[in-house]
Amino acid sequence: MDKNQEHLEAIRDIRTLMERSSRFLPLSGLSGMLIGVWALGCTAIAYSILGIAIKDPGYHTLLMENGQLNSSSFPLLMADFMLALLAALSTGLLMAMRKAKKMKLPVWDATAKRMLANLAIPLVAGGIYCLILLYLGEIVLIAPATLLFYGLALVNASKYTIAELRFLGILEIATGLMATLFADYGLLFWATGFGILHIVYGILIYNKYEK
C-alpha cells in the first residue's frame, strides 16, 4: 500500500510539472471581471459621446457623414477606446503579477513569453486590419473585427495558458460574427463581447481557482 501511495505521488508530481512548465497559469479571474467593467464603462461613454440611446441602431452613421469622419465625435471616441485598452492591459498585467506572487511562480518565464507571442500574432494582425478598415472608411466593420481577431487570439493562446480561455475565445468569435451580420448594433455586440463575456468568464475562473 505504501508503494502504491508513492506511485500516486510520482504521477501527481509529473502532472504538476508538465502543466506548470508548459502553461502560463497566473491568469487572474478577478482581472477578467475588472476588464469587463472597463469595457462596459467605455461603451457607456461612447453612447454619451454620440448622444444616442443603447437601443438606437446605426452608431456608425453618426461617425461618418458624406464620406468624412466626424471631426468632433470621432477623436473623442478613439480616445475613449484607447483608454479602455490601456486600462485593460495594465489591469491584466498587474493582476497576473499579483497572482504569480501568490502562487510563488515566476511571472516572466518561458511560458509567459510563449503565451504572449501566440496571443500577439492574431492580435497585431487584427490591429493592422482595423487601421486598414479605418483608412478605407469602412468603420462599421471595425467593432466586429476587434471581436473576431480577439477571439482568434484567445483560442490560439489558450494552448499555452489556462485551457478555459479557449471557450471565451470561441464565444468572442461567435459574437464577432453576429456583430458583422447585425452591424448597425456593433457597439452593443462589442459591449457584450468585451464587457459581459469577460465578467462571466472572470467569475467562473475566480470561483474555480481563486476562492
Next chain:
Amino acid sequence: MKNYIDNINKAFESRVRLGIMSILMVNDSIDFSTLKEQLQITDGNLASHLAALEKLEYLLVSKQFIGKKPNTTYAATKIGRKAFSEHLNALERLINISGQ
C-alpha cells in the same frame, strides 16, 4: 504481476529525473536555468541527474552562445520519450492492480 515491475524503469526512481523528463515531454527544448527554476534544486544536483539521463541517451544536449553567455538546452530523445511512456504505463498498471 512480475513483468509489470520489470517495466518500472530504474532510471526514473529518482524524483528529479522523473521531473526532468516530465518537463521535457511537454517542451521542445528547455534551458538549464528554467529546469532549475521548475524543479527548485541546486545546480550540482540538477547537473548530475542531467548527466545520468544523457548517458542513457534519454536526452539531447546542445550548447550554444547567446551573445557571450554560454547557453545549454536539453530536449528529450525518441528513446527517452519511449522509456518515459513505458514507465508511466507500468506505474498506472501497478496502481490499477493494487487498487482492485
